[in-house]
Amino acid sequence: MSRPRIVVTGMGCVTPLGHTVSATWDALIEGRNAIGPIQRFDASGFVTTFAAEIRDFTPPPLEGRAARWSDAKGQFAVAAAQEALADAGLAQTGPAPHRFGVSVGAEVSRPELGDMALRLKAALALPPQEALRGVDPKDFVVMSAFFPATLLAAVFNARGPNLTTSTACTSSSQSIADAVRVLRRGDADVMLAGGTDRLVEELMVMGFGLLGALSTRNEDPAHACRPFDRTRDGFVLGEGAGFLVLETEAHAQARGARIHAELMGYGWSANAWRITDSPSDGRGARASMTAALKDAGLAPDDVGYINAHGTSTQQNDASETAGIHGAFGAHAQRVPVSSTKSMMGHLVAACGAVELIACVKAIQTGVLPPTINYEHPDPACDLDYIPEGARSAAVDVALTNAFGFGGSNGSLVVGRYR
């Protein structure tokens, strides 16, 4: 049975570097940094006081219930999805609703801490039944991980398969792969796939800080995220959304759509290890990259660029490097690898989607984004990380990785469409 080719016809994103694909991409190839002291709330008492925030964001025009029910990550998702659908030429007339699905990587929303504390205090002063009546009925739905997928389906009238993946940092890599699966088996013609997350929140700064996972380079946030550098000391929280319009090649051709790239394959694996660590031999990373190449029908030598997960934690960067060696063999020393998290921080449930968009842009423009802040070589990280700044290179195939808490790994392979 021949399998349909899956193509990318639209892309949209909201990131700390810019609120569109072009603004984000321009910043990435300029090597611009979006990491700085947290302005949204007083973080001075936390172990980490900086992050990559989205600032001056204009929420998308929504009406009625969709407007009232959208929290920040819902707004990021709708804005990115709108850009992607417009880019795909589907803004005015969307796909047939029952053939149009949604696949989102997202996690449960967290309440704003000060607001939560005040509400709890007020509730405790009331009789319990009265306090209960004060809870907004929509909160339970809106806070749930599936809500962005529900919101997108409602706003864009997508009545096809509706999936939400919650595998922490791997969520949107897997949600995009799920969209590929749905399209290949013919359960939809068009899928809106990506992820959204908002991490610059008190509870996340507190929780990841308590775990010791964050960089604490408070005196120099601009140089805090230094993937693969020997002096890296943790990741930097970011936020945002990325969405792609994926469709079967036949559907895209029939409607005369412009095709950005081909989504050639995906690979998934589990570390089956510990929920916060990855094994140092990088076996899970190796397995997901190898599976993605196999699914794409490609050899390691075919890959011209790797957008790494590259979180800037000691462990991830070393084990990812080991995994690239395992999957690519001798080609590992030749293939350029960079971490765009060095500039925009870690978008967690959204990172897979945004970094896939960076791969498509790299193929389209022939420019590879750099890893900034890379100064001190680490013997455990011995690849070409593009430290000197954006590099011109003709690339036909790129691979992007995402690895998460819980041990799920995802890799996506995207190629020039021909």
Added chain:
Amino acid sequence: MSAFEEVVITGVGVCSPLGHTAADLMQALCRGESALRPIDAFDVRPFACQTGAAVTGFKAGDWVSNRKNLKLMSRAVRYGLAAMKRAWADGALDQATLDPERVGMFVGAGTAMGDSGDLLPALAQGFVGERFDLSTFAAAGVPRINPLWLLKGLSNNALGFGSADLDARGVNQNYCNSAAGGLQALGEAAWAIAEGLADVVVAGGADSALDPAHHTGFSRLEMLTERTGPDAVRPFDSSHDGFAPGEGAAFFILERRAHAQARGARILGRVSGYGASSAASLLPKGDPEAIAQAGRQALGHAGWQPADIELVYAHGNATPAFDAQEAAGLGLLFGQHRPAVTTNKGQIGHAVAASGPLSAACALEAGRLGVLPGVPSLRALAPECADLNLVAAPREGPARRSLIQAAGIGGQISALTLEVAP
């Protein structure tokens, strides 16, 4: 030939309020037992809904290889690990004979609310008079919080711990899609086998609605029954007034047929089809067309006609609004054919993400026994549900080919078809 021909079920593991095997659960259901009781998992006094269905006779320590991890595991995760391992044992799988990278795991998980246990007292430390001050909280409150606080709230803990315990290093997924997620995990896992991505996949769902956060949410959405007693929850009945919170887990061993045959595994049946759709609405109401669409997609992949279905395990959440929509959706899907319809939520409550897999376990067992399970709380069908062929009392009857429905409060619908081995 259907892509699903090669996807067989070789093991089932259940953790439910009415039993810890599929056989025990089905026997209790057919005896008309109900697990609905006054809720004692938390202080339920402020709530109008006082009734729930809890898992009993369960020791989490029996199912966790590293006891230190227990404190990171919610009720749902503990049930999930138990059901995964029961399925693994039921399938007579042996790690020594498997390639771990060809063993996958797909989970439908609930809304992880995290552990507010030490967060709430810590928040009290953040007040300066009437004002909440973040730096005061950071200095005086945060040190009182367990450093691993965040990990207990990870939504993929059943997958993370389960894959480590079973050394399942292959394809994996974690769906957080309310009640639709469990069947999505099963359906997507079946596709993973059909696509050749794994030899074995452990797939199912785990969840618990028995906590104050879920109870507050479902109460405010006016979805819970306000009656008490074992027959409080009355799906499709004219006196239906909502569901009772439940909990539990059900996992299946899905396997490539050739792999199962080569190791001489007992084949219980197969997943024959799967469908998913969305009501494209923000409101947690049903949508007949979306319900029918998911069912049609599942039947299409199975290569079956509506008349091939002998038993429908309905979502049947006993809310007047959704019951009516579901009855209409099944009417659109089945037309003149009126298969036997049942649901277990009147007896085991609503286990949300686990509810679809629990129904699938029931459907498989019903088909094996040749029984059509009943809905003991039924008195008279609601007028909007009058066309349903709802089974009141259990009776003998063919149930080899079944359709299971699940619907999430975000408008997601999923449908799965099963065929029991001859």
